Amino acid sequence: MNESLQVKASYNSRRSQLPLNRTSGLLFAIALAMAPVVAPAQISLGTIVNLAQRNSSAVKLADADVRKAEAALSETQDAYVPNLVIGSSIGPPSIGFPTGQPSIANASMQALAYSVPQGQYIKAARAGIQAATLRLSDEKEQVALDASTAYIELDTVARELEASRQQQALADRLIDIEQQRTDAGVDPLSQLLDVKLIVAQLKLKLIHLQARADNLTSQLVSLTGLPKTSITPDHASIPEIPAIHADTVAVVTSGIQSAQAEAQSKLFVARGEKSAARIWPQIGFGASYNRDATSLNNYNLYYTSRTGVKPKADNFSAGFQIQIPIYDLIRKAKARESAADALRATAEAEQAQRQNDVQIANLSGSLRELDTLAEIASLKQQIAAEQVKTVQTELQNGNGSAAGPNAAPQLSPKAEQQARIDESQRTIESLDAGFDLAKARLSLLRALGHMEDWLHELQLPEPAAVTK
Numbered sequence: 001m002n003e004s005l006q007v008k009a010s011y012n013s014r015r016s017q018l019p020l021n022r023t024s025g026l027l028f029a030i031a032l033a034m035a036p037v038v039a040p041a042q043i044s045l046g047t048i049v050n051l052a053q054r055n056s057s058a059v060k061l062a063d064a065d066v067r068k069a070e071a072a073l074s075e076t077q078d079a080y081v082p083n084l085v086i087g088s089s090i091g092p093p094s095i096g097f098p099t100g101q102p103s104i105a106n107a108s109m110q111a112l113a114y115s116v117p118q119g120q121y122i123k124a125a126r127a128g129i130q131a132a133t134l135r136l137s138d139e140k141e142q143v144a145l146d147a148s149t150a151y152i153e154l155d156t157v158a159r160e161l162e163a164s165r166q167q168q169a170l171a172d173r174l175i176d177i178e179q180q181r182t183d184a185g186v187d188p189l190s191q192l193l194d195v196k197l198i199v200a201q202l203k204l205k206l207i208h209l210q211a212r213a214d215n216l217t218s219q220l221v222s223l224t225g226l227p228k229t230s231i232t233p234d235h236a237s238i239p240e241i242p243a244i245h246a247d248t249v250a251v252v253t254s255g256i257q258s259a260q261a262e263a264q265s266k267l268f269v270a271r272g273e274k275s276a277a278r279i280w281p282q283i284g285f286g287a288s289y290n291r292d293a294t295s296l297n298n299y300n301l302y303y304t305s306r307t308g309v310k311p312k313a314d315n316f317s318a319g320f321q322i323q324i325p326i327y328d329l330i331r332k333a334k335a336r337e338s339a340a341d342a343l344r345a346t347a348e349a350e351q352a353q354r355q356n357d358v359q360i361a362n363l364s365g366s367l368r369e370l371d372t373l374a375e376i377a378s379l380k381q382q383i384a385a386e387q388v389k390t391v392q393t394e395l396q397n398g399n400g401s402a403a404g405p406n407a408a409p410q411l412s413p414k415a416e417q418q419a420r421i422d423e424s425q426r427t428i429e430s431l432d433a434g435f436d437l438a439k440a441r442l443s444l445l446r447a448l449g450h451m452e453d454w455l456h457e458l459q460l461p462e463p464a465a466v467t468k
Helices: 002-034 045-055 057-080 116-183 189-224 254-277 299-307 329-397 413-447 451-458
Strands: 083-087 103-114 282-292 314-323
Touching (some): 045 116, 045 451, 057 103, 057 116, 116 189, 116 254, 116 413, 116 451, 254 329, 329 413
Antiparallel strands (some): 083 103, 103 282, 282 314
16 A cells, blocks of 8 residues: 555656656757847958968968068178177186187187179078069969959859859759659650759769868868868958959069069179179278286296296287288189079079069960850859749740640749749859959069059958957
8 A cells, every 4th residue: 555655656766756847958959049149250251361371381481581680680790890709718728838818718809801703692692582572573463363262262162152042942943843743644755754853963062162161161170270160151242353454554564573582682782792702802801809817827837937037927919900802713613603593593583574574474275264264154143043034934824826736835833943043044154254364464564573463452451350
């Protein structure tokens, strides 16, 4: 009897807890439904370019080259600034003849007073700074071009994905319609299979677009260092790319200017080495001071016993040193080596200019073709949109044909789905053609030296404002 009462009490206890558990679950579900959906924040093109330039290894290497060139200029100029070295030579007493000057403290100073080659080396170092600075600017432009191209392509693919998903939904609806028509015996099975083939092809295209978007996102992650989930393009942040053409006045690019400055630096070095191999005097100034030890060794007794004069503890000397190279085969060989380096650097600068000219010609030819293709794709998209309107009108009002054996058949909902699918396809093709055109325009902007003008429109923000 007691056992049955316990079982009944346990059952009632569990039963009394059920409404509370259900109520809690219902409240939790309502809270989830009412919770705001946190969408990933969009990131502007200017932020992407700014972070890519700061994160780029090529830019960091170029910046290090600038600092190295500045240090090289200081090194060549500081040859005229006297240096100062202090030291000491205290040790145990020497045995026999003193082998060294036993100074308690010594100081020496040296400086270059006159040198014809040194002037050329200073000019070479200044040209080296200019070359490194221009190379840094060129690397920044290249990184900006890569980041902008990937960003614009990702934005294009995002819009294509949206159109492709709509296309997929329309295709699924088309399968339902065709399945009903096949079951009713209106259409043969082959048409249903054709529709399924179209749906499979659209699904494959959607997979390709998703893989392309993932690849572009990974590229931007590598360029900027941002987490993958934070890269969502903002179409409004992309400034209009000007319709530039080959007849636009070209400006020498930073890369070509850097090559020319590098060649000029090599030329100054060659001139300096050539001057060093000639009979040009090099004059230097030096001074030294020694506080000699007189009690820690027999240095004082040695010289007193032979000269009868006690040596002084403080000694100072100063003077100019003149060197004139009369015959130096090593310097002449070095001069020929530097001349060959200068010749090579000049040829490389000329080659860079010719390659840029060829690139401008190729891009100009491609740009005319891509411009026409983009126009064609846009017209096809507009035609497809008008066809959708026509189909919808005919579905609502009929096609206006009288009834009879030769009358045109009335359209079915299947025709509307097909027209909408075709419109989505034309939209995707138009977006692809627009991206190809934008990419070619950006490349031509860089080749013509106007990339910096377009970058100024980005209004680059500080990366600290970006939440990683």
